[in-house]
Amino acid sequence: MAALAQDRTISGRVTSADDNQPIPGASVVVRGSTRGTTTDANGNFRIQATRGQALRISFIGTTTQDVTIGNADVINVALKQEANALNEVVVTALGIEREKRQLGYAVTEVAGQDLANSQRDNFLNAIQGRVAGVQVGTSSGMPGSSSSVIIRGINSLSGNNQPLYVVDGMPISNNTISSNNFASSRAASGQSTENRTVDFSNRAQDINPNDIETITILKGPEAAALYGVEAANGAIVITTKKGRSGQGRISYTNSFTWQQTGPLPKTQRVYGQGNNGVSNNTNFNAFGPRIPENDTLYNNAENFLRTGTGQRHNLSFDGGTDRYTYRLSAGYTSSEGVIPTTDYKRLNITLGGTAKLTDKLSLESTIQYINTDNRKVSKGANSFLIGMLSWPVTDDMSNYLNPDGSRRRATVGNTEVENPYFDINKNLLRDRGNRVVTNVGGNYTVADWLTLSARVGLDAFSTQYLIKYHPESNRSGGVIGGALDQATDNNRTLTAQYFATLKRTFGKLDASLLVGQAIYDYRYEVLATRGEKFLDPNFTSINNTDPLTQKSLSTLRQRRLIGAFANATLDYDNTVTLTLTGRNDWSSTFPIQNRSFFYPSASLSFVFTELLPDGGLRKALSYGKLRFSAAQVGKEAPEYATTQAYENQTTTGGGFSYGFTAPNPVLRPEKVTSVEVGTELKFFNGRFGIDAAYYRTTSVAQIIRDLRISYGTGFVLKTINGGKLWNNGIELSLTAEPIRQPNFGWNTTINFTKTDSRLEQLAPGLTEFYNSDSNVYSNIRNGSRLGGPLTTLTGNSYLRNAKGDILISPLSGLPLTETVWNVVADRNPDFVVGFLNSFRYRDLSLNFLFDIRKGGDVYNATESYLYRTGLSTKTLDRETPRVFTGVLKDGLENSDTPTRNSIQVVPYYNNNFYTSLADETFIERDINWVRLKEVTVRYNLPTSVLGRSRIFKSASVFFTGNDLFLLTNYTGGDPGVNAVNTATGGSGGFGIDFGNLPLPRVFNAGINIGL
Secondary structure (H helix, E strand, O other): OOOOOOOEEEEEEEEEOOOOOEOOOOEEEEOOOOOEEEOOOOOEEEEEEOOOOEEEEEOOOEOOEEEEOOOOOEEEEEEOEOOOOOOOEEEOHHHOEEEHHHOOOOEEEEEHHHHHHOOOOOHHHHOOOOOOOEEEEEOOOOOOOOEEEEEOOOOOOOOOOOOEEEEOOEEEOOOOOOHHHOHHHHOOOOOOOOOOOOOOOOHHHHOOHHHEEEEEEEOOHHHHHHHHHHHOOOEEEEEEOOOOOEEEEEEEEEEEEEEEOOOOOOEOOOEOOEEOOEEOOOOOOEOOOEOOOOOOOOOHHHHHOOOEEEEEEEEEEEEEOOOEEEEEEEEEEEEEOOOOOOEEEEEEEEEEEEEEOOOOEEEEEEEEEEEEEEEEOOOOOOOHHHHHHHOOOOOOOOOOEOOOOOEOOOOOOOOOOOOHHHHHHHOEEEEEEEEEEEEEEEEEEEEOOEEEEEEEEEEEEEEEEEEEEOOOOHHHOOOOOOEEEEEEEEEEEEEEEEEEEEEEEEOOEEEEEEEEEEEEEEEEEEEEEEEEOEOOOOOOOHHHEOHHHOEEEEEEEEEEEEEEEEEEEEEEOOOEEEEEEEEEEEEOOOOHHHOEEEEEEEEEEEOHHHHOOOOOHHHHEEEEEEEEEEEEEEEOOOOOOOOOOEEEOOOOOOOEEEOOEEOOOOOOOEEEEEEEEEEEEEEOOOOEEEEEEEEEEEEEOOEEEEEEOOHHHOOOEEEEEOOEEEEEEEEEEEEEEEEEOOOEEEEEEEEEEEEEEEEEEOOOOOOEEEEHHHOOOOOEEEEEEOOOOOOEEEEOOEOEOOOOOEEEOOOOOOEOEOOOOEEEEEOOOOEEEEEEEEEEEOOEEEEEEEEEEEOOOEEEHHHHHHHHOOOEHHHOOOOOOEOOOOEEOOOOOOOOOOOEOOOOEOHHHOOHHHHOOOHHHHEEOOOOEEEEEEEEEEEEOOHHHHHHHOOOOEEEEEEEEEOOOEEEOOOOOOOOOEOOOOOOOOOOOEOEEOOOOOOOEEEEEEEEEEO
């Protein structure tokens, strides 16, 4: 008997009952004792125990199991997913972990591993389709391109609509440098750098997805109110990996990448250079005679673009005990785009860990270093794409230099487009950055009812930007002898927050109160210089420019925000939870009398299935919750909008004069108010789930930036409070597990999003707000009209009679156009859907994600350019006589018997047939697409194979494809790209396609091993 009572070593493995995968970090405890351990990376454990004792095995989100020890020394346990979701924990505002059942607002969590498995350079692009209510757009298909994230629609006409980014509880910068920080924005030559022609990375993509444990998306003010003004557009809360207790583990992952260009616009190869059927080599118009059959035709686009390549390597080492954990990782990404010379390189080094110094004091810390190097080319007007499509098919575009090294020209006029080879080899667009993100947090348990928490963080980066245009570049016009713009931005974000949490239980009532303060201090400085007239055309240095042309611009933006907040939660019997918050902010961006502003929020969660009796409905409905919430959040103004600025004046005898922007000494905070109702349901033990929400957000006292005012004031622009808008939407997420077998499983998720918006008020006298950055080609722009959506386009349209017929000139037979701007399109889709599937058979898995969009208009500006220059395939009917459908503007156009147009035009002899069309002609309406966003095939080597090696604890091989195909009724390249970069506020330039590279098809193959 004594022998039977002796301790012995019990070993085993803990896996998931859903997919048979190991569960690292699961807790294994001998019940009734203080003895315990956790599973390693492969789910294995070893513990000392005695026959008759029971082991309790648990892991967050799964059902705890108790196993009594018998004669066996090996115990394997498969944990099932927690069906009722009562114990599911998510990270919310301020890094606070809360049970999801208590939340009265929508929160979605995305596993960092899912983002890493997508193998994307920018992890934000992997979110698209995975979360209802979240739309991610990229500015182009070049490496390092900026990406915008919009959560629940547009809340600001001109300001920032991006969410707040939080890493390990502290905010970080997602800045994208704006063109007005470059000295060229003050250049007398007019050679300014525009947000629509250059694109620099947004800083959130500096984060290595392999360092992310989870991402929690707080969708609205209700969820993010505690973060204050920074989170009026929601928040993306990132928790990084800190290591797990157990024996030290080494993990290594690599992947190798191949890229192919996405769909490009087609051009005609029948007619050559000229006008009105006559050969003419003074411009690039293709309205000339037919190309002789014996002429050599070149595939210039096909020969120019290349197969992009890339590689990623990630190495990490982690481990720890029950008192501390640590993790050190290094990641390297290198991606060469399909455009020659374009590439993106990133080095990430991260060290993180936790420590339980005493039973009452615990610490957590992370430090990241990021180095980036990105080379791009310009997009939009005069971009490589426009040059590539415009180049005559009878000319070899790669022959871009004369024997003496000067630029070879294809025309004899002054309308030369930029030769793409010349552009990529002689012009330069590059940025290089260094960044450090670090924070330290601690918790001290004063008593079982009182905890003190504090955290400080620092985000500091410095980036060098360089834009060079060769003296012979078409962008410098051959007039200014070349131009060089360079800038260095230095950003420092210092944050601190501290709060106390009090918790008490009164019978079935659990109460908690959180009270604290946050201090955010921002400093952003840019020093930019510009020079023209290169002494040596091939030497890149500001010292190589004419000193008389050199100018500099220093930009300094500082602001401070102090917030005091409180959060009270009352939870009754795990059934009803009421949460109330209040926050008061003091912002330096407002005049003293308006700096202090308060806003509250309230939410209610009701888990009604806790009241249902067992059996009956409860057998089918495993979990049910209703949620209600309302919140208000303030929004800040841009820095220095309340006082006038001075600048040096050279035209009035020197001294200072007012700048362009007028002061607004009565500026007050914008207020965003939001309400949400929703439900969460799970059926059949979690096999089927529904998460639905309806929200409505109203923004009043809209802060409109850089509004044009009367020049009679002595100013040009002003920031005002001048508008009211709202947006609402429906979000629906359906999850299902149609097959749940030990060796085979299938999980699927469908995310549905529908949004709408309206501009209800503007400043007196204004009927439209428009964004000039979006005016990329001809006369179409992002413009919002009173009473209309926030996503419309305004522009040049046809002149029509009272019945809507197009009016035709009786002299030419060509249509007439309006001289005013009208609403011509709405870019907002009817709805978008993300369709995610995951299949598992033994050690083989297959995952794929479809991104689906129904409706929404797209301005095909590239086609407009091609059509007006005779390059579009739609101009091949030019030798056929044509008659425009419409009525003559002859005085009878509004009578009962208007004169129908019968004037024939032969376009071959009259180019005006193609050039006289209104810009609205090139709005493609009700654009739909189905995009295979991601597909991954992975094979995990079986444990039986790895056991024989005695080296590898885990190993897998995988193949991933991104954006492999696009099914759409859009006739252009890619309807999903953006005409501007993320530095542009408001609703940006999505739905405007001009001179932009479509998203490439990307193929990845790699391995993942654990030691």
